[in-house]
Every structure is written in C-alpha cells, then in structure tokens.
Amino acid sequence: MLIIRILFLTILYFLSANPAFAVYSYSRSVKVDHTQVTGGSDLTQFPILVCGNGSSPCNASISGLNQSGGGAHVQNSSGYDIVFGTDSACQNLLTWEMENYVASTGEFEAWVTNTSTALSHSADTTFYMCYGNSSISSFQSTASSVWDSNFIGVWHLSSLTADSTSNANNFTNHSATTTTGQIDGGANFSSGSSQYISTTSSLVPTATKYTLSGWAKRATGGSSVTWGQDPAGNSENRLEIEVWTDGNVYIEAEANDTTYSYFSSAGASWHYYVLVYDGTQTGNARINGYLDGTVQTMTIQTPPADISVTGGNFYFGRDVSNATYSNGILDEVRLSNTPRSAGWIGTEYNNQNAPSTFYTMGAETALSHQNLIQGVSQVSGVSLLN
Numbered sequence: 424m425l426i427i428r429i430l431f432l433t434i435l436y437f438l439s440a441n442p443a444f445a446v447y448s449y450s451r452s453v454k455v456d457h458t459q460v461t462g463g464s465d466l467t468q469f470p471i472l473v474c475g476n477g478s479s480p481c482n483a484s485i486s487g488l489n490q491s492g493g494g495a496h497v498q499n500s501s502g503y504d505i506v507f508g509t510d511s512a513c514q515n516l517l518t519w520e521m522e523n524y525v526a527s528t529g530e531f532e533a534w535v536t537n538t539s540t541a542l543s544h545s546a547d548t549t550f551y552m553c554y555g556n557s558s559i560s561s562f563q564s565t566a567s568s569v570w571d572s573n574f575i576g577v578w579h580l581s582s583l584t585a586d587s588t589s590n591a592n593n594f595t596n597h598s599a600t601t602t603t604g605q606i607d608g609g610a611n612f613s614s615g616s617s618q619y620i621s622t623t624s625s626l627v628p629t630a631t632k633y634t635l636s637g638w639a640k641r642a643t644g645g646s647s648v649t650w651g652q653d654p655a656g657n658s659e660n661r662l663e664i665e666v667w668t669d670g671n672v673y674i675e676a677e678a679n680d681t682t683y684s685y686f687s688s689a690g691a692s693w694h695y696y697v698l699v700y701d702g703t704q705t706g707n708a709r710i711n712g713y714l715d716g717t718v719q720t721m722t723i724q725t726p727p728a729d730i731s732v733t734g735g736n737f738y739f740g741r742d743v744s745n746a747t748y749s750n751g752i753l754d755e756v757r758l759s760n761t762p763r764s765a766g767w768i769g770t771e772y773n774n775q776n777a778p779s780t781f782y783t784m785g786a787e788t789a790l791s792h793q794n795l796i797q798g799v800s801q802v803s804g805v806s807l808l809n
Contacts, residue, residue, distance in 0.1 A: 447504070448555030449487060449496050450511050452785030453535075455548040459773045459781045461716070462766015465541035468571040469767070470520075470534045472774050473507070473552065473782070477523075477530040478603055483779040487787050488529030488554065496555045496787075500526045504559035505552065507535045512790055513553035520566035520587055522579050523607045532607045534587075536569045544766070553790075573761040575626055578739075580754050581608030583620060594620045599740060604754030605638040605693050606775060612740040615646060615750030619741035626737045626758060627652050627662050631702025634763040636713075637756040638775070639666050641691040646750035649742045651675070651698075652735045661735065664696050665742060666751070674698045674712035674721065686712050686719035691751075695772050701762040716772030718765060 474481035487496035502524030567589040602611035651663030697713035
C-alpha cells in the first residue's frame, strides 16, 4: 500500500507541474445585475467589459491583480494567468480579450464573452476571474472569438489602428496620438487640421443593415468629431456619425448625399453614439440614432433611400466631403452588418459607462490545491493519502 501511495503522489506531482493540469491560486466571482440588461431579451455572445485599477470608469480598486510590488498575486507580467471561466476554479474557460494590463498597478481592461450561454435579462449571470498560476506563459484565449460574426470591425483605439475581430480590418494612422479614452486609451485628434486614421477601402458590405457606434468627446470651445465611411465628394454613399459644433449629432446613412438625420447633442463631454440603419424597414424607420443608450427623436431630411455601396474609405477624425478634421477624442468604435437591438445598445452603454454598477466583483478567494489533490486521490472510497 505504501508503494501505491508513493507512486500516486509522484503522478500528482508531475501533473501539477504540467501547465495543462495547473490550477489557479485565487478567484473572484463576477455577477452581472440582470436589471442592467435592457430590452427584455437575453443577449447572445454579448462582450462584457470587466476592468479595474485604472482611470474612470475602470477605477474600481481590486487587490491582488498586480504582478509586481506588495500583495501581488498575478504571476505573469503580461497578465496571461488572468483567466475567466464558468466555474470558481476556471477549469471551464470562457473567451476574452485583454485590451490592457499593467503589471505594477494591476490595471486591466478585458472583454469577456460566453459563446454558449446568453446574457440573461431575467436572472443574474455569474462567471469567475481566476489568477495566480506560475506555469502560464502565453495568452489563454483567442481575442477575436469574443466578437460575433456580425462585427466587421472593433477598434479599441488604444493602439489606434488594430481591429480586434478576425477580419483584421486594420487602419493607417495619419499623425493621430493616443490619450486617455473612455476605456483605456483613445485616438486624440487635437490639431483640428490634419490628424486622422483611415483605411484604403470601403468596410461597408453590400448589405442593407448596419450598426456604427463609438464614444466621442468634443474639445471645448467649438469642435467636432467624425467617424465612418465617407467617400471623396458627394457622389457615393455614406455611413457616418458627426458630432458637430452646432450642437447637433448628424447620423448619416445616405445615398448621394441626399438624406441625413440629426438630433441634439449632449455637449462637449464623453458620450456614446450609435447609428442603426435597416434597409428592410420603410420610411423613417430605416434609420435610428442613439445617445447614451437611448433612442433619439430625430429630424430627418427625407426618408433614407437604400444604400447601395459603391466605395469610399473609412475614416476616424476626418470628414472628406466637407473638408474638415476633428478636434476631440474617439474611442471604442464598432461596425456591424446587422441592426443591433435597442436592448443590445442600452446594455452596451450601461456596461461601458459604469462597469462596477453593471456587475458586482466578489471578494478574493484562495483556492485550495490540497483539497483538489485530496479529491482526486479518492479511489473507490479509499484514500491514498492516509
């Protein structure tokens, strides 16, 4: 019996030293408040922002997530051993993208998605964040898997040009700089005369349903922020949001510059703007604009016609047709080939505007490796450790 015990403990030792069988030292629950999920329906593959130890709104203090300094429980300097799972030991992993991690402070901004279970509007959803695993040396998820197949592009703009989706619709930077955004870093167009970011081709597919969104902050004293597809001249079709100096937000889904819509702006501070175009609808129902998660009453020049895409580059910070440049900050731009629902848009705003209200982060729990080994060691009711 002694020989069996020694052999079994030797096997357990080698298993625990193998990253494939390694366990995490700490975990925290993340419980989403279902009342923050708007629209009365569950949301499938919804990306949840989980963040802390940074600037507002990601300024919740969460201990143990630094990798260096006092109280550090994260082992990898890139935060690779911070993972998300459906269970408290994170043996069943979710998908996530780590937008940013700072080892010295524990600042992190992550986007987490459950691809198999919808985010519930009727009951709180709980998942877990685990960390503290010295055997981890590589990223444990696939960032692009966070974003569903309807996303054409997701640009966090902390790196200015990178698209997080599998489409890899990366941009070219023309002198824009990074600054503090709504979430981590954003694109700063401070000159108002020459800075912008662009593609060399159209991103809008030959479909008739789109959602374009982003956080924008106009500079005070008269300025504008613009993003979307904007061909040179007015001979082609546009899909664009313009937060203008006249106090209006222009939501442009137009054919040959003949139609546009607008609503009153909320001023020169951070706000979340969304354009939803659905060519399967008729009349004014084809186009909707949202401010901070709420659909707006708009002034519409004429009911928008179908958009038949014929080309045009995508720009952040530049309005080619009107020969103007932005003066402000842009962050978290997303483009989809589907009309996102009012519930989806409202939930996005709730999550990104106040993450610590959207969910409750549980206390740090130390995971017991000894208990795990003892549980594994029970064979037919006989303990091999006794």
